[in-house]
Amino acid sequence: MSDLVLLTGISGFLGGHVARALLAAGYTVRGSVRNPAKADQVRDTLGRAGADLSRLQFVTLDLLRDEGWAEAAKGCRYLMHTASPLLLKMPADKMELIRPAVEGTERALRAGLDAGVARIVLTSSVVAIAYGHPPRATPFTAQDWTNPEGRGVNAYAESKTRAERRAWAIMKAAGREQDLVAINPALILGPLQDQDPGTSAVAVERLMDGSIPALPRMAFEIVDVRDVADAHVAALTSPKAGGQRFPIGERPLFFKEIADILRQHFPERARKIPRFEIPDWAARLYAQFDADLRAQRGEIGSVKRIDSSPAIALLGRALIPAEDAIVATGKSLIEQHII
Numbered sequence: 001m002s003d004l005v006l007l008t009g010i011s012g013f014l015g016g017h018v019a020r021a022l023l024a025a026g027y028t029v030r031g032s033v034r035n036p037a038k039a040d041q042v043r044d045t046l047g048r049a050g051a052d053l054s055r056l057q058f059v060t061l062d063l064l065r066d067e068g069w070a071e072a073a074k075g076c077r078y079l080m081h082t083a084s085p086l087l088l089k090m091p092a093d094k095m096e097l098i099r100p101a102v103e104g105t106e107r108a109l110r111a112g113l114d115a116g117v118a119r120i121v122l123t124s125s126v127v128a129i130a131y132g133h134p135p136r137a138t139p140f141t142a143q144d145w146t147n148p149e150g151r152g153v154n155a156y157a158e159s160k161t162r163a164e165r166r167a168w169a170i171m172k173a174a175g176r177e178q179d180l181v182a183i184n185p186a187l188i189l190g191p192l193q194d195q196d197p198g199t200s201a202v203a204v205e206r207l208m209d210g211s212i213p214a215l216p217r218m219a220f221e222i223v224d225v226r227d228v229a230d231a232h233v234a235a236l237t238s239p240k241a242g243g244q245r246f247p248i249g250e251r252p253l254f255f256k257e258i259a260d261i262l263r264q265h266f267p268e269r270a271r272k273i274p275r276f277e278i279p280d281w282a283a284r285l286y287a288q289f290d291a292d293l294r295a296q297r298g299e300i301g302s303v304k305r306i307d308s309s310p311a312i313a314l315l316g317r318a319l320i321p322a323e324d325a326i327v328a329t330g331k332s333l334i335e336q337h338i339i
Helices: 011-026 038-048 069-073 095-115 155-173 202-208 225-237 256-267 280-287 309-315 322-335
Strands: 005-009 028-033 056-062 077-082 119-124 180-185 187-189 219-225 245-246 251-254
Touching: 005 011, 005 095, 005 202, 011 028, 011 038, 011 225, 028 038, 038 056, 069 225, 077 225, 095 155, 095 187, 095 256, 119 155, 119 225, 155 180, 180 225, 180 251, 187 322, 202 256, 202 322, 219 225, 219 322, 225 245, 245 309, 251 256, 251 322, 256 322
Parallel strands: 005 028, 005 077, 028 056, 077 119, 119 180, 180 245, 187 219
Antiparallel strands: 219 251
């Protein structure tokens, strides 16, 4: 009988890819959904991808409710916690993001510890590492932490930072820090498995559908979702992964570079894809009227680089090029009739 993994957030962009990777590796997956109706959609999506559905189970869990967590974790050898709220438009009350992120992490980890799981893999983010600091040329590493009180730290970055901090505190109190692994991905792009673009692909969608008239001078590290999923699976059993954080991003690209890549690979959409960068002052002014940009205005004019060498060692191979992840996203948006 294969090892059973409780995977929270299976209906998400990353969660679906993680489920597919786990099933391909021979695990039995017990995926959590907040809405039971999502289970059929996830099953259909994974079935179309060729996954073995005989090793797929579902449970209903809510990050803000205690019900069901103990039963969901019962009998599991591993716990993988990918579920976390993510909104492009930051809420007026930041606790709408922070509370479910932190409390959901608490519920997941306590259920896993009570069930005696061997290892817990937590999906964190580079926003828990590289934000709230003065500009710097050197890469951010696993030893760095975001300063929630720092300039330009939005509610999402604070939610991921506080959730991961809480996870390490819980594991330390239980004397089991070595049984936790945090995966800290950059901006996740890559192939969509269904018609839900989530939030990660929205930037590419907006570049391709003509809704961005000009390009702010902003850069983001990019990582392919398939690399992030594989890193999660590798972290379950790697002897050296326990107690470690793994920032993972292939390289940073400015929006203009992303737009140029899309224009090259999708010439039929070239007229809609913006060509010109706007000055930083103009981008900050425009951010007052664009909620998506307003949530990221602290990144205007800055470049953050991360050290992904530990994640590359964990995977045992090079990362998929950022350009490939961008193109795969664009193709998926077209194939899924999202644009």
